[in-house]
Structures are given as C-alpha cells and as structure tokens.
Amino acid sequence: GEHQHTRVKLYYARTNKNLATRQMMQLERRDQFLRRVHVNARKKAEAVLKKPTGHARTQKRKNPLSVPFEDSEPLPYTAPEEHHHLSHSQNYSHHVPSWLKEHCDDPATKNFWPKLQSHLLGRLIHPELSSDGDEFTPQERAQIILRNDRIYFHKIFRVNFTTYDVR
Template sequence: MVHKRAKIFYRRTNKRDFELQIAAQERRQRFLRIIKRRLAQQEGAASPADKPTTRDVEPQPLAPVPNPPSVESELTSIIGPEDDDLPPTPPHDHHHISDSKRTWFHLVVFLSKFRADPALKNFLPDLKAHLLGRLLDIPYDGDETQFSLQDLADVTIMRERIYTHKILRVNYTTYDAQRDQDTLNTSSHPDFMAFAHEEEDDNPHPYWYGRIIGIFHADVRHVGARSKTGGRPQRMEFLWVRWFGRDIDHVAGWATKRLHRVGFVEPDQGAFGFLDPAQVLRGSHLIPAFHHGRTTELLGSSIARHFDG
C-alpha cells in the first residue's frame, strides 16, 4: 500500500524536487485525518466501538488509511499513462503524439465497465463516425455528418485496442508572427482552442474551446465500397474532449473590454466528442469564475470529470 500511495503522490507533483512535494502531501493528509477524528469525537459521531484511540489521534507517518477508489483514479489507471517519453518535436510539424504502444485499454472492456457513465453515451458510434469522416476526407464541421449503421460497421479498430498517451505538443504561430509551442496533457494543461465551425450565427465567435479527457491513437481499418485505403490498417490519432459552450448572454469583446465566458453544457447537448489533433490551434488559459459557485448538475460521478492534481 505504501508504494502505491507514493506513486499517487508522485503524479501530483511537477516531477522536480518531488521528494519534498510527496512529503508535504503525506503530512497534509495526516493532519486532515487527525482533524477529522477530533471533530468526530467532539460531535459524538463515533460509536463506542469506533471511538479513536491514542494511536488513531497520532498516526504513524507510514501507516496510510486506505481510501476507496475515486472516479479520478479509475480514469488515471485506465486512460492516463504515468509517463510518456516524447522526443523533441520537429518545428515544421503541427503536432506531436508519441508512437508508443506501451499503454492501452481494451475498448469493449472499457465500455462495459463504465456503461452507466453519461460521458460514454454513444462513445463507440461517435468515435467511428469521427474516424470515418476523416477516412472519407469530409471537411470537419463538428462531426455533424450522419452515417448509416453499415457505414459505421465498415470501420474496425484493430484488436479493440485504444493506445493512450499523456502529452500532446502543438506548434503554432503567435500574434507577432513568431513560432511557439504548447504542451497539453490530460492532468494539468488540458484546455485548448480550435477554429469554430458554426453555421449561420447572429453572434459569431471565431473559436471553440474544449478540455482534453484522453489523448489516443488506434490502428483503424476501413473496408467497403467507399474505402480509400484498400482495407489496410492505418494509425489514426484522436482526442476525446469535453466541449465548453459559450455564454451568449454575457456581453464581451473589444468594445466592452470584457473577456468572453464559456462553461460546461449538459451531457445530452453534444458535450463530449472526438477531435483530430490537427484541428487544435494551441492551448487555452481559462480563468475560473469562482463567484458563480460550483455545481454537479451538469455531470455527476464520471471518469470524464477533471480534478486538478
């Protein structure tokens, strides 16, 4: 248990001087346990059999209290590799994802395990529709193109394996015409921006904003009369994302000198989807609007919820 706990603490560090950061996390958790037990004593919440002993009040540093697995740890263990060796990114490439096949999950097992999760509703048909649109060279429009069941059946993910990655690097041009690079990952820098693909809109905005849940690649085969690959498997990279919706009632822009405002949307309103990494412009820094408070109404317990570690 001790070594597992240390690994969890390590993932929450910035990987530099991690020993001190791990020690600080362990000390913080120990103090929180002491406070919790003392509060239980004061409120008389504990039964006689459960009342804390002297040893409970002063726990040993290396005697962790087992915690039930959270949806965050479930997500990390399945689709979030602990490490992702990524060599320097060539400056002429738009983006860079590792070629490694070291970490992966079985698609059928994954969907079966989390079949009640609202974030996974229509996960497989949406994924196949996204991949098929790219295989057929259909211009990206937010994956609005409808395909028949037979069209989707012609798309096969080889061995039902989705290969997972931690890092996506994106090269972009800054406003002063300089080259720069953003490093996105699923734990600490997951937010991005892409060009908007809106239809007729009375209040247009040039960008879409989203949060990366997973960085993946798969070996995909397309067969049938519409296939352009001759049935040969090919590597395809894709992002699983949670989209932000723009608050159209919020007055913003250059004239008002106020930033635009975005927020999460209901799961049944296209909140989740897939994106070609080539569509990502760069990372996005979103400032939390704390005065609006917090809510769990938009998405309950889900592996897609993001917790800053």
C-alpha cells in the same frame, strides 16, 4: 591451468613492468569488479523484462486512463511544419469493449461506439472539416476498426502553432 596462465601473461603485458605483481593484482580486482557489475546489470535487465508491460500495468492502477507522472514516454523531434505529433508508444492502452461494459450505467457512454466511429471517419475523410458525423451510415461506420479493440493514450501531445503578437 592454461587459461589462468594466459590471463597472467595478458595482465603482465598491460603493466609498466615496475612492481608488476601489484599492478597485475589491481587489474585482476578491476576485472572481478567489472564482472560483478555486468552480472548485476544483467539481473536487473531480466527483472525489468519480467515486469508486466502496457495494459497489464494500467489495469492495476487506480485511474487506468492516465499515464503516471513518473513514467517517461519519449517523443522525438517534431518538425515545425507538422501540425501535431504523438508518440508511437503502445505502452498504455485500454480495451474499449471492456471499458464500455464497466461504464454501461454512465450516460456519457450512451452511443459512444457509433459516435467514436463517426468522429474517426469524419477526421479521416475530411480532416479540415469539423462536423458531428451524423452524415455517415452504419455501413460506413463499420469500416472503422480499432486494432485489438484498444485505444492508446499518451503522456505527451505536441502541437505546433504560430502566433503573432500584434499589439
């Protein structure tokens, strides 16, 4: 009743008063169309939010240690002064203890955890040096803690470097 009367008055105000009924019908159809678009967009957004995210997706893929080509991972602008840049996304990860358990027979995983800890500790303490990390004690390596025991992998790794073509 009253709401419909208010809408008619609003539609009439939006017409040029020539063939107002026809113009008001067009406005009504346009509003209905926009309402349908809005409802459909909301349904799609809810469906996207219900999809599994991050590591749940990686567990179902054939190769869980790669980012699918069709997935995008935005990487904002990187200043040329920065040596490298990685995305802050945590969409793709793998649980390290589970991965080590799955690949316990693989010779490449022998002493993987202490080697990873030594590597990370060496890069944190001496970022400019490159060593094998044998100089760290088990107590020092125990200081390296991965949040939720996860390693995150990314689609894009940007490295800035300068070359001089001297021919």
